[in-house]
Structures are given as structure tokens and as C-alpha cells.
Amino acid sequence: MASVELSGVCKNFGAVEAVCDVSLSIKDREFVVFVGPSGCGKSTLLRMIAGLEEITSGELRIGGKRMNDVPAADRGIAMVFQSYALYPHMTVAENMGFGLKMSGVPKEEVRAKVAQAAAVLQIEELLDRKPRALSGGQRQRVAIGRAITRNPGVFLFDEPLSNLDAGLRAQMRIEIARLHAELDATMIYVTHDQVEAMTLADRIVVMNKGRVEQQGSPLDLYERPDNMFVASFLGQPRINFIQVRAESREGMAVLRLGAGDQVPLPPALSAAVEPGAALTLGIRPDAVGLSGEAADGSVAGSIELVEHLGSETLIHVRLPEMVGLTTVTMPGKGRVERGAACWLTFDPEQILLFDAGGTRLKPGAA
Amino acid sequence: MARRGSRLSTALIAGLILLFTGGPVLLAFYGSVVPDRILLDPNISILDHGLSFETYRYVFTGELPASYLLEGANRSMISDAARQVPQSLWNSTRIALAAMALNILLGAPAAYVFARYAFPGKKASFMFIILSPLVPTTALVVPIYMLMQSLGLIGSIYGIILVHTAQALPFTVLILSVFFRKIPAELFEAAVLDRCTGLQGFLRIALPLALPSIGATGLFAFMLSYSEYIFSLVLSGEARSRPVSVVMAALARNTDVSWSLLNTSIFIAIIPSLVLVVLVWRFVVEGLLAGSVKG
Numbered sequence: 001m002a003s004v005e006l007s008g009v010c011k012n013f014g015a016v017e018a019v020c021d022v023s024l025s026i027k028d029r030e031f032v033v034f035v036g037p038s039g040c041g042k043s044t045l046l047r048m049i050a051g052l053e054e055i056t057s058g059e060l061r062i063g064g065k066r067m068n069d070v071p072a073a074d075r076g077i078a079m080v081f082q083s084y085a086l087y088p089h090m091t092v093a094e095n096m097g098f099g100l101k102m103s104g105v106p107k108e109e110v111r112a113k114v115a116q117a118a119a120v121l122q123i124e125e126l127l128d129r130k131p132r133a134l135s136g137g138q139r140q141r142v143a144i145g146r147a148i149t150r151n152p153g154v155f156l157f158d159e160p161l162s163n164l165d166a167g168l169r170a171q172m173r174i175e176i177a178r179l180h181a182e183l184d185a186t187m188i189y190v191t192h193d194q195v196e197a198m199t200l201a202d203r204i205v206v207m208n209k210g211r212v213e214q215q216g217s218p219l220d221l222y223e224r225p226d227n228m229f230v231a232s233f234l235g236q237p238r239i240n241f242i243q244v245r246a247e248s249r250e251g252m253a254v255l256r257l258g259a260g261d262q263v264p265l266p267p268a269l270s271a272a273v274e275p276g277a278a279l280t281l282g283i284r285p286d287a288v289g290l291s292g293e294a295a296d297g298s299v300a301g302s303i304e305l306v307e308h309l310g311s312e313t314l315i316h317v318r319l320p321e322m323v324g325l326t327t328v329t330m331p332g333k334g335r336v337e338r339g340a341a342c343w344l345t346f347d348p349e350q351i352l353l354f355d356a357g358g359t360r361l362k363p364g365a366a
Numbered sequence: 367m368a369r370r371g372s373r374l375s376t377a378l379i380a381g382l383i384l385l386f387t388g389g390p391v392l393l394a395f396y397g398s399v400v401p402d403r404i405l406l407d408p409n410i411s412i413l414d415h416g417l418s419f420e421t422y423r424y425v426f427t428g429e430l431p432a433s434y435l436l437e438g439a440n441r442s443m444i445s446d447a448a449r450q451v452p453q454s455l456w457n458s459t460r461i462a463l464a465a466m467a468l469n470i471l472l473g474a475p476a477a478y479v480f481a482r483y484a485f486p487g488k489k490a491s492f493m494f495i496i497l498s499p500l501v502p503t504t505a506l507v508v509p510i511y512m513l514m515q516s517l518g519l520i521g522s523i524y525g526i527i528l529v530h531t532a533q534a535l536p537f538t539v540l541i542l543s544v545f546f547r548k549i550p551a552e553l554f555e556a557a558v559l560d561r562c563t564g565l566q567g568f569l570r571i572a573l574p575l576a577l578p579s580i581g582a583t584g585l586f587a588f589m590l591s592y593s594e595y596i597f598s599l600v601l602s603g604e605a606r607s608r609p610v611s612v613v614m615a616a617l618a619r620n621t622d623v624s625w626s627l628l629n630t631s632i633f634i635a636i637i638p639s640l641v642l643v644v645l646v647w648r649f650v651v652e653g654l655l656a657g658s659v660k661g
Contacts, residue, residue, distance in 0.1 A: 050559065051558075051559075052555050052558065052559075072558050072559050073558065073559055073560070073561040077559075078559065079555075079556070079559055081552045081555070081556060082552075083550055083552050085550065085552035085553050085555065085556040086556075087553065087556075087557075087571060088575060089574040089575055098560050099559065099560035099561060102560050102561040102562055102566070103561050146556075150559075
């Protein structure tokens with residue numbers, strides 16, 4: 001059993017509060033991803049779990065045991081670093097077996113374990129090479145192999161894929177998902193890449209400024225973000241935010257955009273809205289429909305920029321009196337003309353509304 | 367054309383550097399194998415007489431060169447100091463190797479601690495070590511003489527070893543601490559997770575990686591010690607414990623000395639450094655190259 005429990009964990013560097021009052025409960029064999037912008041404290045949190053950083057206050061338990069003062073090597077964890085941190089003067093096999101050797105494991109057993117881990121990662125033919133003779137992807141595999149030989153209860157990954165190119169990153173992502181299924185271990189993974197977070201995680205923990213903004217399953221966070229920060233952080237291309245004002249029309253709330261266009265709301269959301277309030281409408285690009293003709297509840301704009309990605313097309317639309325562009329994704333290679341007038345419709349079920357403080361309005365009873 | 371021009375200038379500059387570095391060595395060798403009367407007489411060609419190694423024989427065995435037994439030759443040009451060259455060479459080699467070893471033994475751990483750990487007074491002590499070579503050597507001769515005298519180390523090579531170690535140590539600490547600082551911290555964190563103590567992290571991770579730098583600084587300490595003069599002169603005392611720099615100076619100061627004898631001594635004195643450079647240099651360069659390919 002290797003569950004990880006954090007309660008009220010804080011970390012101060014002098015006067016700077018890097019991590020503040022984080023409480024998390026990570027179940028055995030769960031794959032949890034810490035995600036957030038640079039400097040949000042996610043790596044510091046991981047390093048505290050690893051024992052590389054002291055915990056200023058709060059409690060850390062791994063497998064039910066308090067670990068605050070247990071040395072890193074005795075916590076039953078293994079860590080994969082962003083820079084791989086392979087020992088340059090040792091061969092791959094020596095790198096992978098070093099931890100076991102230092103723990104006094106007999107040579108034969110070390111060799112067997114290294115061979116076993118190498119087989120899992122398909123790097124048997126690299127065992128006699130030095131790290132400098134390996135490609136980035138191979139180094140990453142060795143770094144993971146080094147973690148596997150330690151047979152830890154908890155794997156910690158600190159942005160392990162950020163030094164790889166895009167193609168290799170996608171490949172290693174699948175590899176890590178496969179390992180998680182194979183190894184039956186708890187994994188905690190830090191990244192600033194929301195695609196990695198969405199694809200790998202059982203649960204995502206979104207962090208900002210040292211605090212946990214929200215945690216939940218990837219789709220949960222994607223569909224029901226607590227606030228604008230979480231909504232904007234997850235999802236590619238990013239969610240659109242449009243400044244609106246709530247109004248009442250025939251007993252139902254509608255949203256009024258700057259130019260006077262009105263967007264109707266579904267009844268459940270309508271009940272949560274106070275007429276007259278200044279709100280932010282959040283809508284994912286794939287929930288926006290684009291048409292060449294006006295319809296009821298559509299918003300007029302003009303097409304300013306078109307990006308063809310092959311499988312889908314991103315259309316950036318300028319709405320009157322709006323600062324930013326609104327992005328629409330359309331499947332396929334639709335031919336759209338730049339500068340043309342267009343009308344946007346928002347899928348009412350996927351409209352998110354945020355109050356002036358950025359918190360999402362929860363749909364009330366209809 | 368431009369490429370040819372740049373190659374030409376490269377060759378020219380390389381040639382000039384070679385002339386200034388290798389030239390004196392070649393001249394010393396030339397002067398050592400040609401007897402004085404041939405060397406100094408423009409009317410006699412060396413080609414008629416061939417090379418002569420009699421001065422080498424004198425330095426090592428004491429057998430007088432035949433050319434000085436000839437009538438009219440000046441016997442006083444054969445300085446006794448040249449006979450001290452082999453012993454002084456042995457002294458210098460021992461002193462320099464010991465200073466080199468002590469430098470690595472003391473300097474590497476010190477540099478590692480300065481590079482990796484925070485402790486009170488770190489900045490001040492580091493500055494103190496780094497700036498200490500700024501004190502003029504001549505100002506230190508008398509105090510250090512008195513110190514060594516009270517320790518009873520005058521007239522032995524041990525006093526010289528201590529002083530030479532102290533002289534090279536600031537450079538060793540500076541160069542190695544720069545290297546240790548360049549090793550990514552994650553490597554040591556990985557070592558901590560692999561159950562390494564601080565000392566094991568130093569011995570098993572930092573030290574093997576630093577070997578080329580350690581080779582270079584060790585070589586530097588060796589050469590600094592080998593060529594050091596003032597302290598060697600003051601602390602060495604009698605002939606038995608004189609290092610080669612002192613003996614060479616005595617030879618060179620003698621205005622009557624035989625040119626070929628002086629050149630012979632010079633050439634012999636270069637040999638230990640040359641041997642060490644050949645042994646260590648390849649290793650140093652290999653290490654530096656390996657490090658430069660980003661790993």
C-alpha cells in the first residue's frame with residue numbers, strides 16, 4: 001500500500017511562501033498529475049514528498065506512516081528528474097543499479113533487477129553505454145528504469161518529458177501510461193503541459209500561487225472548472241472568455257454582449273444569474289458554432305484569422321467591442337474566407353458563467 | 367582566396383607561438399650537445415665535430431668533459447653546482463609531487479564544500495582564500511622562515527612542500543569549486559535518493575566527474591612548485607635538500623659557467639615537467655572534450 005496523504009502542508013523559503021496549506025489524499029495506484037504555470041509550487045510540493053525539500057509545516061504520510069522526518073532514501077519513493085540526472089561517468093546498467101548497490105544488495109540481485117527493468121523498457125541493448133551516447137528519449141527511459149529498479153511504492157515524475165521534442169513526448173506519454181498499468185504503483189506527475197495532464201491523469205490537481213485551485217478527474221475539471229484560472233489552464237485551444245451583462249427577458253436571464261447581441265441561457269443556469277450583473281462567459285472553442293447567416297441568439301462578428309491544422313480548423317473571430325478574438329474549432333479542412341462576416345452560436349449546455357471574482361456560477365434549480 | 371588567407375595566418379600565428387615556446391627548448395638542447403669552444407667560435411662548424419654528450423656525463427657521473435681537459439681550456443668554467451642537478455631534480459620531483467597530492471587532497475574537498483554547501487562565513491572564507499595570493503611573496507619570506515624555523519623544518523624538503531601547497535591551494539580551490547558548481551544539483555539529489563551520504567556523493571559522483579579538472583589543477587600545482595624560487599632558496603639550506611630552481615639559479619648566476627653545462631642542466635630540469643605533461647595532458651584534454659559535448 002502506498003497511499004500519499006498531505007495535510008496542511010506549507011513550504012516557506014525565507015519570507016516567500018512557495019506552497020501554502022495543501023491537503024491532498026492520493027490513493028494507492030492512483031495517477032495524480034500536479035499541473036499549473038511556472039512557479040505555482042507544483043515542483044516544490046513534489047520535492048517535499050520526495051524528501052528533497054523540508055516541510056515547513058503540515059504533515060506528509062506515505063503508506064500511512066508519517067514521513068516528515070524520514071530521509072529521502074527511506075520513503076519508498078523513486079523520482080524521475082526533468083534533466084534525467086543520470087550519472088555521466090557510469091554505464092546505463094551502473095546508473096540503474098546504483099541505488100541498489102548503495103543499499104547493499106548483492107551484485108547478482110542488482111544485475112537481475114536491472115535486467116528486468118531494462119526488459120520492461122526495452123533498453124537491454126543500451127546497458128553498456130554511457131549516458132552521453134544515448135538520445136534524449138533513451139536517456140529518459142534509463143532514468144525511468146533507474147526508478148523502476150528501486151521498486152518503489154510511489155513514482156515521482158518532475159516534468160519528465162519537457163526536454164523531449166513533440167513527437168517523442170507523445171510516444172513517451174503513452175509509454176508512461178503503459179508503465180502505470182503494468183507496475184501497479186502510485187504515480188505523482190508534475191507538468192505544466194495540460195495535454196500530458198489530461199491524457200495521463202486519473203486525477204488532476206491544478207495549482208496556482210502555491211495553492212490548490214481545484215482537483216478532480218480530467219473531464220470533470222474540463223467541463224466543470226471552479227474558476228476562470230482552471231478553465232483557462234485546461235483545454236487546447238484555450239477557452240474563450242467574453243465580457244457580458246446579465247439581463248432579464250420574459251422571466252429568463254439572457255446575456256447581453258457589448259454590441260447588443262443577446263445569448264439565451266438554459267433554465268438551470270438562468271436561475272443562478274442575477275439580472276444586471278457583469279459576468280464573464282466562458283465557452284470552449286468546440287462548443288461554438290459558426291454560420292454564414294444570422295439566427296436567433298447568434299452573435300455577429302467577422303473572421304480575422306484562420307489556422308488550418310489538417311484534422312481541424314481554428315477560426316479566430318472578432319466580435320464587435322471585444323478586446324480579444326474568439327476562437328472556434330471546426331472539424332476538417334473547411335474553407336473559410338478571411339474578413340467575411342459570420343454569426344456565432346454558443347451551445348447553451350456548455351456555457352460557463354463566472355462572476356466578477358472569477359468563480360463559476362453553479363447552475364441552480366430550474 | 368579568403369580561406370587560403372586565413373589558413374596562412376593561422377599557420378603564421380601557430381608558427382610564432384611555436385617559435386616562442388619550443389624555440390628556447392630547442393636552443394637549450396642544441397647548446398647542451400655542442401661544446402663551448404665550438405658554440406662560441408664562429409669559425410668552427412658543428413658539422414665537423416658532431417654532437418657531444420660529455421656535459422650530460424659530467425652532470426650525472428662527475429667525469430670532466432674532454433674538451434675542458436684540453437690545453438688552454440678554462441677549468442673554472444666547470445661549476446660544481448652542476449653536479450647538484452640530479453639530487454636537486456629528485457628533490458624537486460618529490461616536493462612538487464607532494465605539493466600536487468596535498469593540493470588535490472585538501473583542495474578538492476574544500477572546493478566541493480564551497481560549491482555545494484551553505485555555512486556561516488562561507489563568502490568571507492572563500493574570499494580570504496582566493497585573495498591570499500595577492501600578498502607579495504617577498505613580504506612573506508621572513509615570517510614564513512621564522513615559522514618554519516620554529517617548526518624545525520629549515521633545511522628539509524618538508525617545509526618547502528608545505529609552503530608550495532599553500533601557494534597553489536587558492537588556485538586549486540577556485541578552479542575546482544567552479545567545476546563543482548557546474549555539476550547539476552539534480553545529480554546529487556538523485557544520489558541522495560540512491561542512498562548516498564554527503565561524503566559518498568562527493569566520492570562517487572563529484573570526484574569521478576571532476577577527474578579532468580583535478581588533473582589540470584594538479585598539474586598546475588606541480589609546475590608552480592617546480593619553478594618556485596624564493597621559498598625554495600630560503601628554506602632549503604644545504605645542497606642535500608635544494609630543489610632544482612635554486613641550483614639552476616646558482617648555475618646561471620655564475621658568469622664564468624660553461625654554456626653547454628648550463629644548457630645541459632636546463633634541459634635536464636625540463637624533463638620531469640615534460641614527462642608529467644605527456645602523462646597527464648592527454649587525460650586532461652580527453653576529459654575536457656568529453657565534457658564539452660553536452661551530456
